[in-house]
Amino acid sequence: MSYIDDFLKKYFFNLPGIIINQICEQIPEIYITNFFLLIEDSTAKDLILEEYNKKPFRLEVSHHERVSALAGYYKLRYRTLVGSEEMVKFFNSHPNINSASFHISCEFIALLMPLIEKYPKRFNNNITKVSLSMKVFHPRYLPYLIEWLPNLREFEANHPSALEEDEDKPAQFEADFNWKNLTKLNIRHDHVEDWSEVKFPPSLIDLDISNCFYINFSTLKIPESVEKFSYCFLVKCMKKRSEYQVGLNGLKLPKNLKVLDIRENELTDINFKQLPANLEEIYLFGNQLETCLQSENIQWPCNLRLIDIRDNQLHDEALSNLSESGWPKNLKSLLLGGNWFESFSSLYNLPDDLEDLEMNLGRNLLTTSFSIGGYPYFRFPTYLKTLDIHKCTPGGFGLMEDSTVRIEFPKTLTNLKMEGCEIEDLSQFIFPPSLESLSLKNNCISDISLYNCGNEINWNNLNNLKELDLSSNQLSNLSSLNIPLKLKKLNLSFNLINELNGDVPIFNDESNKVLHLNYLNLNNNRISFVDSSATSPPRLLRLMLQINAINHLSFNSKFLGSNLVLIDLRYNQPLFQELKRSNHINPILERYKNIRIKFDPREVNFEIAKPNGGLITVYDMMLILRNDPDTNLNYSI
Template sequence: MDRVTSFISEYFPRLPSHVILEVLSYLPASYLTEFMMKWNNEITELILEEYFSKEMHLMLSPTYFPHRCKYPDHIKRLVDFESFGEIDEFLSEFPNVNPRRLVFITGGDFRSLEQLLLSYRERFIGKSCEIDLYIERYELDDKDLELITSFPNVRKLQFSRATMAKTVGALTNHLSKLSNLQELVFLGHKIIDWSYINFPPNLKHLDISWYEHLNVNTINVPDSVTDLFWNRSGLNSGKLYRTIFPANLKTLMLTYNNLTNIDVSKLPATLETIDLSYNSISSFTSESSDKAWPANLKSILLSHNDMTDSCLELLSELAWPVDLKNLRLDNNRFTSLVNLKYLPDQLEYLDLSFTPLKSLDISPTDSTSNSYSSFRFPEFLDTLHLSNCYHLDFSGYSATNRITFPFYMTSLNLDDCNIMDLQVFEFPKSIKKLSISGNKIEDLTSYNLTIDEGNGPKDVVNWNQLVHLVDLELYLNKIQTLDAWDVPPSLRSLDIRLNFISFISTKAPLFSSDHTQSTKNLHVLKLSDNNIKKIASDISLPPNIKVLSLDRNHLVDEFVFPESFVSSHSLEELGLSMCGLHKLTFKSSPTRNHQLKKLDLTDNYLLYEASDMRQSINEFYDELELGLGVKMSKRKFRVNSIHTFV
């Protein structure tokens, strides 16, 4: 017995399981299957448990929507099979591989699926707990459906773009036999009348969508169903009110239909999520005396409807669910928030984007006072989207009369909101992600407010107070300088592309060695598409910066690398593409960057005037390696391209 064989058979299995699994995750898939074929020891058992005990995905032919494996890559490469031959060979070689769930996926090739189901029928039924079937772009007949329904352990059936009109008889006779079926999906089925079709007794999820001639009132939905989807199913308000819903329905999806009015008293009382997006809803009513949405609702999605201020007024007459967490009203036509002032304080997510809102002020229109009453957002709101509200007017606010946001908010999007000055806002100290892109902001320091009450200046509002902010997006504004702008101390990513910055110097705390405590968490800095013409040689990069993009600026002719670019021990990617560069120059530095992995010099003019190209290229790379202290992965003939380093 050689040493390798001895180690694998005797010593390797004695290592702790987590160590063995870590080693196996780096091996090619063929090595692992070889282990399973040759060694009947603890390693094989470990491989079976780690990789093959849960699911296998058997893809017989490509589908319109590609299968997305939820497992990490080292598991995916073993459990995803992509052809009949590969599947058949594996099943033959490894009869002991019988996961808890087999997922069959086919896009038009039903005959290969049929062959597999018949060849391994006893194994699929006796040794696998569950079967999921995804069938796409195939017109089934009665015989096909009879085969599928003969497997009692089918857990999920999904037919996508699969015409079912010829199988109504088989559906009527066989579908109800699948007592273990929990999820049933028909997309583009072309069946109008479902009155003769009985569904399985334990069905939880029913989706009959994407056929506008469907008569939903012919569907006998079992009481076991908790999730019901009728998207683009020709549903109007009249049909909705005639529907008898199951007793324990929790999710109702009715998108892309013809709904114009919603009577909330006709909705199931047990609902937790309702999606009414992409309809033409313009009014809300209630025939019940309490005039309230179902009390258990946690998500109400009303995006892309025809909701005006009059519609919101009708909506305001209905009591919101106390535990509502998620409300989407984006892409509607209302211009004021006055009718949303009684939103529940427990609301966590609110989307008002792409609406023609005129102001966040809700002062009475007949008020004689000059003061503004800003809309009060729900107390526990975590995420607010106000992007693309192009008509917002903030002229009534000032540095001492600011718009405020909830104390616990962590994410705020104000993109494309016609913002000219940051002094009208006070962001919460809890904010983690802030996006103010696509506006007309010129000066970041306008956010700050300092007052002197006789005891010296005091910062009332300042960027430094945003101690939890990690992601800041400011691209496509009119910012001209970063001088005197204090960097929020926890910031990890700053996107300031497409502005008007022309000069970078140590006057900006972002590039000053005196402010490394406030910039030490910054990893990604995007300064592309500005008007940067000069970078001072004495600037300091944030101490832990990993990605710096300066692409498409105006660093024309000779670019002298600042010492901090060369000496950084964290910078991994540097973008200098399309900057008009003719020459790179490096100053001597006592230290060199050993972390740089990528340098983008695409579409510059380096060596354009070289007489001896071969010699010039070698000299260029010699200087580049010496100047940066790196080793090229490959010396390319095309120097104006992306370079990587080892």
């Protein structure tokens, strides 16, 4: 038995749960199978199996353990098991485990087939998804997979070519995907040109051929049943653009197509008249569209509900032409961000029923003001629900700061994102009570009390707000923040906050009784002192305090509330130096064993007894598990 196996069996599962969670990530990849099998002898077995059975887990099959354990413990977290002989026996002895998702990772399927056949027959009918990632896949194996997995609904194959590695000419792809219930097919290979011998099932709804660089679209016969078609370049810089054809020449789309995803193709032109009449969503993100959107009368399919033209080459002239041509009457989502607009004055004729509007400026800044004479000249659609206008600066809201007229948003708005807009004064806005999520991160806000300046301008009026992000601002004092009662998630990270005490409404035992807050992020501030008067909100589940300079924190039941499940205290070196000096770490961990107290193991000298006498620290155990060459520790039982 290796020293790792010995360690796992004799030490690991005797540790407190909060220690196990952090050590697991250090287990070397090749030992992950043994780690899972050891739950047979662990009190943690029932808990782990219970977690696995909450949802169908991924089952990874491989012909060698190095591949199957590539992600270490994280694969266990995401309900992924390893395809080894031991695991087959494990499955056979636990009939309550089933798999609905199957991930196959192998270089050659000929080596994989014998391993697949070893798995229990009871899995076959339950498996609805297969993903193949390999260098060479011969379609002649498809009949075996079809027979073995008759109820497959989703099939994904990366590099499914009949080519050998030393061949570099485009090839014909012959394959019959004859699953009777197959609805989704994802084929990604950069060599295949001729698709005339590919047979698709009549049940197919979703076809994705992204990264098929050399495809001749005139050979592709898309079934009329397909409602979603994707052809995107998801792996940029994989090949030079000069090596393959750019464009969609010869592509014939089915009449009933509802979703067309052609992102990242460097397209400079698109024939809007040839788009299917029933199209509902079109994704043109990351192309080079410009001329075709500013020199003609654009006729969108009348049923379009979503248009994504982010990150193209659009200027104000194109935006004006789009507005003059008219938007589809059923349009619900319009995504314009990342273009070269200098003004949004050309954006008009938007349908009143538009629900989602994104017009952030990811490439350059507005050079003209967002307002005229104190009034915003852009009129938001009446029934807008989601608005993203981040990076609209410096002209964005600057002239509104000295105006008595407030920027008022639609009364139906539920999600608002104004990040990186150089906002200093919140009193220039009137946020609607309908708002559920508000992001003001990366601004220049130093005083949030400025929003409490009238009956209509008050945090407490936002009685539907559930998420508020004020991270990356200049807040130093929280005494004026009276958060809405229904707020559940509050992010105050990357500010200038230096102390937490009972004067802060969030930590006051009288004012926070009615709060619904369950997540509070205060990481990367300047907090050095947490006063004993500070009381956590009663419903708080997660408190993030990492990367501060805390030198004092009262570990009491007031601050560590009854419902708290996680407190992150990593990288607060002064605090742990004090705890180590006073030998209070172990008693604290034992007293609050139901709370995961997250820490940097290098800061904590937690020790357990070895069977042969003596002590070993958590950090030393991690070095052993890593087989760290810099350590002089000799592990022995």
